[in-house]
Amino acid sequence: MDLSVEIGSLRLRNPLIAASGCFGYGVEYADMVDLATLGGIAVKGLFLAEREGHDPPRIVETPAGMLNAIGLQGIGVHRFVDEKLPELRARNATVIVNVCGSTIDEYVEVSRVLSDAEGVGAIELNISCPNIKAGGMTFGCSATGTRDVVQAVRRVTTLPLIPKLTPNVTDVAGIAVAAEEAGADAVSLVNTFLAMAIDVETRRPKLSNGVGGLSGPAIRPIAVRMVHECRQAVQIPIVGMGGIMTATDVLEFMIAGATAVQVGTANFIDPTIWPKLLASLEEYLGRHEVARVRDVIGTLELTEHKGWSNS
Amino acid sequence: MPVDLDARVVSNVRLSADYNVVHLEAPSLAADAEPGQFVMVKPTFGLRPLLRRPFSIFELLTDAGGTPTGFSLLNKRIGVGTELLYRVEIDQRIGCLGPLGAGFAAVDPPETAWMVAGGVGLAPFLTLASELKRRGTPARLFYGSRSAGDLFYLDAFTRLDVRLVLTTEDGSQGEAGLVTTPLARELERAEATRPTVYACGPTPMMRAVAALAATHDRPCQVSLEPVMGCGMGGCYSCVVPTRATPDAAVHLVRGCIDGPVFDAQRVVWDRLAPVA
Numbered sequence: 345m346d347l348s349v350e351i352g353s354l355r356l357r358n359p360l361i362a363a364s365g366c367f368g369y370g371v372e373y374a375d376m377v378d379l380a381t382l383g384g385i386a387v388k389g390l391f392l393a394e395r396e397g398h399d400p401p402r403i404v405e406t407p408a409g410m411l412n413a414i415g416l417q418g419i420g421v422h423r424f425v426d427e428k429l430p431e432l433r434a435r436n437a438t439v440i441v442n443v444c445g446s447t448i449d450e451y452v453e454v455s456r457v458l459s460d461a462e463g464v465g466a467i468e469l470n471i472s473c474p475n476i477k478a479g480g481m482t483f484g485c486s487a488t489g490t491r492d493v494v495q496a497v498r499r500v501t502t503l504p505l506i507p508k509l510t511p512n513v514t515d516v517a518g519i520a521v522a523a524e525e526a527g528a529d530a531v532s533l534v535n536t537f538l539a540m541a542i543d544v545e546t547r548r549p550k551l552s553n554g555v556g557g558l559s560g561p562a563i564r565p566i567a568v569r570m571v572h573e574c575r576q577a578v579q580i581p582i583v584g585m586g587g588i589m590t591a592t593d594v595l596e597f598m599i600a601g602a603t604a605v606q607v608g609t610a611n612f613i614d615p616t617i618w619p620k621l622l623a624s625l626e627e628y629l630g631r632h633e634v635a636r637v638r639d640v641i642g643t644l645e646l647t648e649h650k651g652w653s654n655s
Numbered sequence: 656m657p658v659d660l661d662a663r664v665v666s667n668v669r670l671s672a673d674y675n676v677v678h679l680e681a682p683s684l685a686a687d688a689e690p691g692q693f694v695m696v697k698p699t700f701g702l703r704p705l706l707r708r709p710f711s712i713f714e715l716l717t718d719a720g721g722t723p724t725g726f727s728l729l730n731k732r733i734g735v736g737t738e739l740l741y742r743v744e745i746d747q748r749i750g751c752l753g754p755l756g757a758g759f760a761a762v763d764p765p766e767t768a769w770m771v772a773g774g775v776g777l778a779p780f781l782t783l784a785s786e787l788k789r790r791g792t793p794a795r796l797f798y799g800s801r802s803a804g805d806l807f808y809l810d811a812f813t814r815l816d817v818r819l820v821l822t823t824e825d826g827s828q829g830e831a832g833l834v835t836t837p838l839a840r841e842l843e844r845a846e847a848t849r850p851t852v853y854a855c856g857p858t859p860m861m862r863a864v865a866a867l868a869a870t871h872d873r874p875c876q877v878s879l880e881p882v883m884g885c886g887m888g889g890c891y892s893c894v895v896p897t898r899a900t901p902d903a904a905v906h907l908v909r910g911c912i913d914g915p916v917f918d919a920q921r922v923v924w925d926r927l928a929p930v931a
């Protein structure tokens with residue numbers, strides 16, 4: 345069975361990628377998970393410099409989901425290249441670096457550093473973090489902002505470029521088109537939904553930052569709809585995510601049009617989820633007599649039922 | 656190395672209307688565990704609660720020959736997950752990921768060890784007491800709770816040669832008041848014994864214990880309870896504000912891998928998250 349998929353020039357062993365911010369720098373999990381068995385690892389978002397992030401409490405659980413306002417705490421791109429990348433390479437991991445910036449120049453500079461380093465498979469441009477004041481989602485919320493960042497970074501790197509889109513817009517497909525026109529190799533979606541939880545006893549927000557991003561199964565149907573909309577608007581591959589917990593969820597995104605998927609919150613609940621997802625994915629392909637997982641991508645039937653049986 | 660397994664519930668002993676002890680069969684997890692380490696527990700395979708919850712390893716269980724068979728949790732019912740753990744039934748399976756985190760550093764004789772527990776903060780001290788006994792380190796437990804009905808496992812500590820100093824807020828057993836009162840008094844007299852202080856309990860209690868230890872120039876290790884999303888270093892939700900020296904810059908470090916046990920002098924108490 346062929347589980348490999350392609351995102352631009354990057355070939356993934358399988359379509360399962362650990363979502364940014366939900367798998368540390370990858371090395372934290374190396375004792376429990378064979379990093380080489382994942383399709384890819386999207387590491388925690390990186391700025392040029394180290395960053396402290398928000399004060400705790402940084403997360404709160406909500407129905408079938410969670411809010412986070414981490415504030416992109418991280419070690420900065422230089423320490424990542426020096427301290428983490430060598431181990432990721434040694435473990436044969438496919439590394440996708442989530443790149444952040446407060447300005448376009450910062451996105452460009454971080455991407456330049458990564459392009460010069462050994463062992464980076466792709467760049468995921470985080471223009472969608474809802475938890476920081478400057479940069480992040482302010483770029484990803486408009487087609488022009490998206491285009492400006494993608495074009496600028498495109499000039500300095502040949503690595504596959506994957507802008508990560510925010511769902512906090514009315515027309516996500518329009519943003520995907522802007523990213524494609526600016527030279528993106530793929531788009532990934534969705535980042536978290538801006539949300540809030542309040543402690544009624546104290547009448548204060550439950551997060552120190554006030555608001556945070558919603559992830560987990562609660563957002564999945566909205567994320568699937570957004571992948572579906574983007575699939576109809578762009579030609580480039582889509583990396584889908586939002587609330588994936590099982591192989592059925594993986595398939596839902598792929599059928600809607602995703603070439604690969606990312607798993608975030610579910611990894612917190614089950615860090616050994618990867619082999620289980622792969623086994624169920626293979627079982628599905630076997631049952632439907634599909635030899636290559638890529639043949640599932642975008643196979644949504646919108647007309648009368650003439651495709652696969654449910655058996 | 657942590658393992659992820661579905662542990663079988665061997666027994667569920669209700670200690671009171673809010674506290675229970677759950678014994679779990681998990682040989683591979685127990686074999687590796689050190690005092691002060693924790694386990695991320697998934698009390699349901701459903702979506703409520705969605706995330707795992709952190710729990711100290713309370714007892715390490717062995718068979719007659721001394722081979723590890725599992726561990727127990729001391730659970731206090733305060734919300735969705737702890738409610739489910741209060742109600743677990745024998746043979747039910749509970750997702751357990753562990754052992755995790757950096758635990759206590761036990762001291763050797765001639766030093767002595769004073770453990771200070773508030774309420775469910777007792778949980779990490781039974782394994783520490785066993786380790787101290789193994790090393791022959793004289794140990795005391797200062798243990799405070801609301802009332803006599805909330806003081807548990809006293810015999811287990813006595814059997815490990817731990818000297819008990821008990822307090823209750825209502826005075827129904829031991830000294831009336833807070834556990835820091837006898838601790839302060841004993842530290843005044845402790846010049847000769849030079850104890851290392853270990854604390855776990857409500858944050859205000861740990862902060863007060865840390866201040867007392869600092870005043871008497873005693874080392875102090877606190878087991879903190881930040882909210883945790885993953886327990887593995889993956890999410891950066893559990894950060895604890897720390898600094899290396901009083902003048903150094905504050906750094907937010909991950910409580911699940913750099914802790915849960917911290918040198919109390921490193922903790923920047925003013926910036927710790929207030930817990931509801």
Ligand SMILES: Cc1cc2nc3c(=O)[nH]c(=O)nc-3n(C[C@H](O)[C@H](O)[C@H](O)COP(=O)(O)OP(=O)(O)OC[C@H]3O[C@@H](n4cnc5c(N)ncnc54)[C@H](O)[C@@H]3O)c2cc1C
Pocket residue numbers: 405693704708709710711712728729730731732733734735736737738775778779879880881882883915930931
């Ligand atoms: C390293 C570590 C070890 C722990 N060991 C134990 C143990 O041995 N036994 C035990 O009973 N508990 C222990 N705890 C605390 C335990 O994890 C929480 O009580 C539990 O997560 C609450 O889950 P819940 O679903 O019942 O509460 P929820 O429904 O999630 O919350 C109910 C209420 O409790 C508050 N709350 C949530 N988490 C905490 C917390 N960490 N501390 C204080 N209040 C909180 C919430 O703000 C809310 O108001 C430990 C915590 C840590 C970090």
Ligand SMILES: Cc1cc2nc3c(=O)[nH]c(=O)nc-3n(C[C@H](O)[C@H](O)[C@H](O)COP(=O)(O)O)c2cc1C
Pocket residue numbers: 363364365366388389412414416442470473508534535536558559560561563585586587588606607608609610890
């Ligand atoms: C704790 C946490 C931290 C996150 N950090 C980042 C980040 O640094 N960069 C990023 O692009 N997305 C980040 N995300 C978003 C996830 O990568 C993902 O887009 C989102 O959680 C939806 O997927 P899920 O429902 O599977 O978690 C974070 C999510 C969580 C829960």
Ligand code: FES
Pocket residue numbers: 882883884885886887888889890891892893894909910911912
């Ligand atoms: S709980 Fe996730 S990093 Fe500590």
